[in-house]
Amino acid sequence: MHLIHISSLFALFLLVQAKTASLESALLPYVFDPLPLGSIRPQGWLRDQMQLMSDGLAGHQHDFYRFVKDSSWTGGDQEYSTLNEAWPYWFNGIVPLAYALDDTRLKQQVRSAVNYLFDSQYEDGWLGPESTPQTRMLWPRTLVMMGLTQFLEAEPAEIPRLLPKVYKFIELVHSMLADDYLGYLGRPDSEFDYHWGITRSQDMIISIQWLYDNYPGEYGQVLLEIMQFYNEKAWDWAYFYSSEVFPKEDLDVKLPPDEDLFWYYHGVNSAMGLKAGAVVRRFTHNETLVHISKRGIDWTFKYHGSPSGSIIGDEPWSGLSPSRGSELCTTVEAIYSLGYLYQAFGDWQYSDRSELAAFNALPVAVSPDWWSHQYMTQINQPYSRDLIDTPFNNVNSLGQTFGLEPDYPCCTVNHHQGFPKFLSSTYVKVGNNGVGHAMLSPSKLTTTLKDGNKVVIDCKTIYPFGEKLTYTVNADKGFTFFIKIPQWAVQSASHVEINGKLPQPVKPDLSSGFHSISIPAGATVITLQLSATTRIVPRQRDTVSIYRGALLYAIEIPHTISSASPRAYRSLEPIPTKWLHPHAKDYTLENTTSWNIAIDPSTLKFFSAESEDVVLKNPIFAAGSPPTKMTVMGCEIEWGLHKGSPADPPLPEERKCLGDFFEVVMIPYGAAKLHMAELPTVSYS
Incomplete structure (x- = not known):
């Protein structure tokens, strides 16, 4: 069996195992086996x-x-x-x-x-x-x-x-x-x-x-x-x-x-x-x-x-x-x-x-x-x-x-x-005697590997609102633990620390992104510190979207909220009360400030909570809850409507500030229920 884009000895080892298994089954195996429902619990x-x-x-x-x-x-x-x-x-x-x-x-x-x-x-x-x-x-x-x-x-x-x-x-x-x-x-x-x-x-x-x-x-x-x-x-x-x-x-x-x-x-x-x-x-x-x-x-x-x-x-x-x-x-x-x-x-x-x-x-x-x-x-x-x-x-x-x-x-x-x-999907089995944290998040895994090794991995983190992940690992026997290093991470500035010893640089596999760690029997504490930078990603019509780590940032639009009894999707008539719940409502959100804003990405500044150990607010995806934000200088521009919504952003030659520049706040997109996240650019200088 041959898989493209696999180059490391680690990946070759997996392929040999996969080929051996495929001889015993009409189905090709997964590269990384899923774990049973209930073995992974959410945290944080x-x-x-x-x-x-x-x-x-x-x-x-x-x-x-x-x-x-x-x-x-x-x-x-x-x-x-x-x-x-x-x-x-x-x-x-x-x-x-x-x-x-x-x-x-x-x-x-x-x-x-x-x-x-x-x-x-x-x-x-x-x-x-x-x-x-x-x-x-x-x-x-x-x-x-x-x-x-x-x-x-x-x-x-x-x-x-x-x-x-x-x-x-x-x-x-x-x-x-x-x-x-x-x-x-x-x-x-x-x-x-x-x-x-x-x-x-x-x-x-x-x-x-x-x-x-x-x-x-x-x-x-x-x-x-x-x-x-x-x-x-x-x-x-x-x-x-x-x-x-x-x-x-x-x-x-x-x-x-x-x-x-x-x-x-x-x-x-x-x-x-x-x-x-x-x-x-x-x-x-x-x-x-x-x-x-x-x-x-x-x-x-x-x-x-x-x-x-x-x-x-x-x-x-x-x-x-x-x-x-x-x-x-x-x-x-x-x-x-x-x-x-x-x-x-x-x-x-x-x-x-x-x-x-x-x-x-x-x-x-x-x-x-x-x-x-x-x-x-x-x-x-x-x-x-x-x-x-x-x-x-x-x-x-x-x-x-x-x-x-x-x-x-x-x-x-x-x-x-x-x-x-x-x-x-956050954790996977890797070969016969390995476990990988495939999609990073606060979570706890309890599983038994094929050799009878009981493994418990508890990940404490505010990721993606921060870049530090702390793992407490307990195992009956030694095994190999793999942590996915995101592609956006600055590898030269990211490191792993094991049981308080000197930090070691991350070395992700070129195919899977997994960094491997040999875990002995007993308890082990691992700290992964990722390094992120602000990324400015071009979009259509010379616009940009702004990222930090795994989060997209957006201009949050202040608004009022009004509610009404839910309407049926097809007739738009009120749903009979026998099929309603007191908490189920339909909402209208109306902006109270302008939204037609262009930004100068060169003025972006990132701010985060003083400590990665901050206790996140609940719910986290709400205005005022995330511990991170950005500021950027922007101005209002002419930006029309098309069929009731903002038209495509104006082209560069059509952008002209209507007034002075001002500081614009951007927050994680998931918390900004009203938002602008694909933004035209202008020069502040």
Whole structure:
């Protein structure tokens, strides 16, 4: 087996192990194996955020939200589309949230959902509400299977009871696919849109591969054939990632030339499709997918990426204009896909990209208390209100407001997978006797390695709001610990200190970014001190975005907030009170100061708390909470509107200060719910 871009002895060692393992399995192994759900716990600010999710909208949909509480999956009749995907989306996200927090109330929601699902299983094995061949579709079962495999991973005691029922469903899926792809492809009498399932096929294959990796039993061949069936009729992301097909032009003015391309252009599909090549490669052994995937991901973020780490698409891709939107579902799916890609390929960039989206694009799109969210987030968004005439392709006028369901409810029921699945990817197994901290965050891992070595790693840090990470490691035996050094870090000024001894320079592997440390049995304390600089990254129309470490910075726009009872996304009529919660509101945020500001990046100054050991405020992603900020000199310029939002930034020759320069404050983007983050430049001198 050959992986490109791997050069070190460390990586070669991994490849030898991977090749040996592949001889024993029809599936190629991951470069870095994922760890079981529940073995990683959030700490610090990340735990605060996930607890807010539990206390907020995510943790209460089970009790009141009509598309979950009264879904057709639970005997009700409330669905937002014929795809019947709301309850499956909720289930896929609530499982990792419940077990990451070890939250008794949420775990009871999960158990209740699992029990109802299997208590109502059809005699032929079908799971869910549909009863006829015309209505039975496999797409929402993709989400259910992802939730179920996570549940079985966290609750292995349930394997004897539930695995036979899962395989009863799997046998039915196999027979349906063998029957001319029944439930997967559309037929003249089908009552569902099959395109979503064939565009997102890789996510079902992941669950099938989990069964094959862990509990194949007598079904190994059946599972392999299901993977092949799915892949044979799926949209081919390798085709889309070719020079002849992939769109590199400005899609703000150019629509897809072929209707079929819409399914690739769709923002959420494109985020989920990032990992398709990695998933398919495992059973096809097609090594060209490593390079094709990397090329496609590079192009996706170069030509359609947001400075916040998400993908711009409202809903289809729409160019790089900062007035266009990134869907919240796109963001959480990108976080998950990029984490999976790092495990599958071991490529440095995927870990850093996942962090960027998790620390910026995700928190900016939800209210500090996690009770409301946006459907669309603009990188330049100086107000959040009914736009009436919107700049978006396929989004209603409330799409960028914070609310219960400001537009299509998929983001209401799907947003909470973001941080839990990010957490699940933060640590990985490295070979037979190693552990790696792959995506940096405050978290604690408890695991047992293949040789029986029990390892506990507790990371205390305010990262990404600071650059120091302190690890307390306890192990029964010696092992190798790996820490990912972000690509933005200044390596010559970053160092590692072990048990208080002299600091040593970091030496990240050229492929994975991992710095390796030999850990003896017993207790070890490691301090990683990264060094960051302020980065000025050019964007379209001679604008810039400003970064420090893993954080994007933005001009925060002061505003007023007003609330109203939630409205239904389609009719915009008030939602009946029986499906509301007292904390669920729709909000309007109106700016109270000017937003049409250009800056001189040469005047940027960075400020941080005096100590890396500062206790972060909770919630951290709120005005006044982050311990860091920047100042820069700026001035107001002429900057018009287009369809209710700031137009594309003026070109350099069109920029003229309307008054004196003044000091502008920039804060971490995730805390600035109203913000300007793609900024025109002017000279202060």
